[in-house]
Amino acid sequence: MSRIFRERRTSYQPRIASFEDRIREYERLERFASGQGPQRTFNPGLISAHQGLQDDLNCAEEDADNLVDTENSLQAEHFDTGNHDRDPLDHDHLSGDVTIDLLGHARRYHTQSETANWTTSDWGNDRSKIFCDCEEASCHYRIVDLIDLNIQKRRRMRFCKCIPDLLHLLAHGYLGCSPVAPQTAFSFNLLGFHSHLWQWCTVGNLPFMNTMQAWLEERSNPLLTSSGKRRDLRRSFTAAVDIYRALSNRSNNIFKDVMNLSGQEILAKESCPACFGPTARAASQPLIICLDGNFQHRHHFAASKNYLDLITPSKFIHPDAIQEMNNKILAQENLHRVRNKADRCADAHKAADDKRSTSTWKACDDTGLMGSCCRHDAAIYLANITGGGEKRKYPLAIMNQILQDVDSEREVRVLYDIGCTMKKFIGLRHMFAEEADRLHFGTSVFHSYVHNWKCQLEFSPRFNDGWGLSDGEGLERLWSVLSPLVSALRHATRNHRLGSLQLKVEFHNKKGIISLVVWIKHKYKMACEKGDAASARLNELTRVQNPFSLDQSTYNREFFESQWQDQRNFQQNHTDVETEERERLAVYLDRHATLETLRRRINQLAAHRENPAEEQNARLLVWHSKSKLYSHAVELHAERQPLYRGTHIGTTLSTRILAAIERRKGPITAAVNKFNGYRSDYLTRFAPEQLNLPENQPLTYHTFTNLSLESSFWQDVYLFHSQAPWAKNADVQAGIQAVLAIDRSDEEKVLVGKEFKCAISWAVKLHASIQAKLDDVGECEEEDKLALVKSILDEELSEHEALMRSWAGDVVELWKTIYGPTPLNHPWFSLVNSLPPPRFHATDNDKSEDNSEAILAGIDKGEEDAGSNVDGEEISAGDMLNLLNIANENLATNNSHQAD
Secondary structure (H helix, E strand, O other): OOHHHHOOOOOOOOOOOOHHHHHHHHHHHHHHOOOOOOOOOEOHHHHOOOOOHHHHOOOOOOOHHHHOOOOOHHHOOEOOOOOOOOOOOOOOOOOOOOOOOHHHHHHHHHHHHHOOOOOOOOOOOOOHHHOOOOOHHHOEEEEEEEEOOOOEEEEEEEEOOOOOHHHHHHOOOEEEOOOOOOOEEEEHHHHHHHHHHHHHHOOOHHHHHHHHHHHHHOOOOOOEOOOOOEOOOHHHHHHHHHHHHHHHHHHHHHHHHHHOOOHHHHHHHHOOHHHHOOOOOHHHOOEEEEEEEEOOOOEEHHHOOOOOOOOOOOOEOOHHHHHHHHHHHHHHHHHHOOOOOOOHHHHHOHHHHOOOOHHHHOOEEEOEEEEEEEOOOOEEEEEEEOOOOOOOHHHHHHHHHHHHHOOOOOOEEEEEOOHHHHHHHHHHHOOOOOOHHHEEEEEOHHHHOOOOHHHHHHHOOOOOOOOOOOOOOHHHHHHHHHHHHHHHHOOOOHHHHHHHHHHHHHHHHHHHHHOHHHHHHHHHHHHHHHHHHHHHHHHHHOOOEOOOOOOOOEOOHHHHHHHHHHHHHHHHOOOHHHHHHHHHHHHHHHHHHHHHHHHHHOOOOOOOOOOOOHHHHHHHHHHHHHHHHHHHHHHHHHHOHHHHOOOOEOHHHHHHHHHHHHHHHHHHHHHHHHHHHHHHHHHHHHOHHHOOOHHHOOOOHHHHHOOOOOOHHHOOOOOOOOOOHHHHOHHHHHHHHHHHHHHHHHHHHHHHHHHHHHHHHHHHHHHHHHHHHHHHHHHOOOHHHHHHHHHHHHHHHHHHHHHHHHHHHHHHHHHHHHHOOOOOOOHHHHHHHHOOOOOOOOOOOOOOOOOHHHHHHOOOOOOOOOOOOOOOOOEOHHHHHHHOOOOOHHHHHHOOOOOO
């Protein structure tokens, strides 16, 4: 094992190579450059990056590209001695200054336009004459290996002193992988293909290059070193990919700078236009976000050398902001003399309470991620967790940034696994005092089930107004998208780790924006279906006579609403201390009942004597056994969560789900039997008239597995003695559930309608802003910058118009669904109808008889669908639920984030 993996790093200060090594490498680079150009001093950190590089320095056949440390290739830079200006070929930091300067970036767009995005037959021809006019005598030549999608070749390339070598390669449609004297270059076609492949498949650089080399060597001569060995292109390709990504990032930054976008406008474009787009009245449209931590995305301490400072991508909260929030927390604690107290909800949340073995963190410098997303599963901001668990500084830093970005009058609602604890934490320290009126907290739906009933009444989004059908589980779906990166990024550099996460998050958000209107349409449909089902149930109950009414009338909505309010008031008036005392008593009584059962078996039980406390004790036993059942229900629901995500599951996962459910069957059956016994005993002794009611029939394993966690069955009606209708009547409990479902569905439809208008208003506004900027940018005096800006704006406008066209059909359908046959009077419709036809690349392969109408007509959707629709070894979630004999009614409600 390499020494670097045996020894722990104690400092992140750069390790400087010996002077002899630096001189040797300098001379080697001078030889590669044929003695041309100014002297350059190279970053010594790049030379000492690998322990085995000393032998490579003496081997002339090795590539200069390989000297770029693959772990720091994105920031490969010249060593700044302090007595000269930074070289224009520097690999500067990820903030945008890469090997190709602003002028070269403009020329890249020019060449890309000249070749119709590298698709014409002459895209690989030399176009360096448009960059320079050097005489042949002042030029020099060097052998460069060129790798494309369909061919690899070794060519003698011409270079000059007036422009960087990378621009000469760019003029041929290739991107070099080294800032100085590159010997390897990859075509923009290949890099673009890899970019899309990585976004969809997360393919690693090593298997990708091995595949490409095998593919290319079938079509062209292999690339060999002077010793006859096959070239290892992985490190060179990694460097080229990093430069390619940095160029794309620079274009995005230029667009934001030119457009002068505000924080909210950036979030609308990069995260979710439905949540952050323009709205007429910000105060009337709440922003609902969710927070969550993930500790799978760890980074090993010894995996990177960290010669350069950590670079924070735009989607990540800067470490300085996190530290500033931590200092503010400490200051407020000292000011208000806050003492840390145990919290039941936080204690039950291991990650939040940092109750993990120290061995989990000791080998890691980055221990996880804290994320935030909107109702539409779009990532807003991430925070890199450095040591320990979900410390409060991370979610608070994210919240603070979001509050700064959005309108100061807008209500912000936060769903968090321990939203109850977060509210207490902020209140005790008097933080966000100015935003207290517009800041509200809740617990995510699934995690709320592990909170006690009193906490659910106050913080569950299903029991409180203003949340609609938001579930707060969007980040669970984001973590699923990022899961393929977990193992690979644990051993990457810290900068590569954050950069890769940023790219994957950007792609996830981009896909979400493309399907946003479809998503909104589906959410509206699900809200209508859930509301209609609840209304039908409520209508059935309104035909049933109300036994609690003095005038013998039937049930009505007002009665159920009053009962729900009585239930909330009754159960919220009991203190946590009282609840804990009753829980301890229930545990004691359960053990006592077990002993009594054993005594009966050996005929040692004394004559039974009832006393006034017997009924209360029997009720506590029923409640305690139901609490155990509830824990099993939550765990079983967690095991089945993959079935509710709307995606296919493979054979391995389905086997694990079946095995996990089978393991729980025994304990669940025992808990069901104990509950049936306690309940039957209680009803027989104290409520015999209720023994034969349908809701009091013995519970079976099949019935238990089909119980929803939102069922009224789980309410703690046995914990406190109450004879109110809500506590003892199943019809009243069902009516309360129906009223709550109707309220949440109505809220959801209102939220969806506002988000829909917000999204299309954003599309109209951004289109107008880009068009206006294109008209105004002509006043720029510098032609190269003008050409670059216009190219970027034109590209953004084209992509935005394509997005609007993809939305058009669904927008019309959703508008008619929400607003009925009203006139299409939104500016969206006139703009979409006036959009120019889509642009197509006019390559040499296009025939003159082809026309845009034929292209637009496309191919019949069903023409090539005659093949098998079998998905290999995948199984649908619905089939899996049927296999388990589980009612799949939850599949639709839990899948509301999926499209039709």
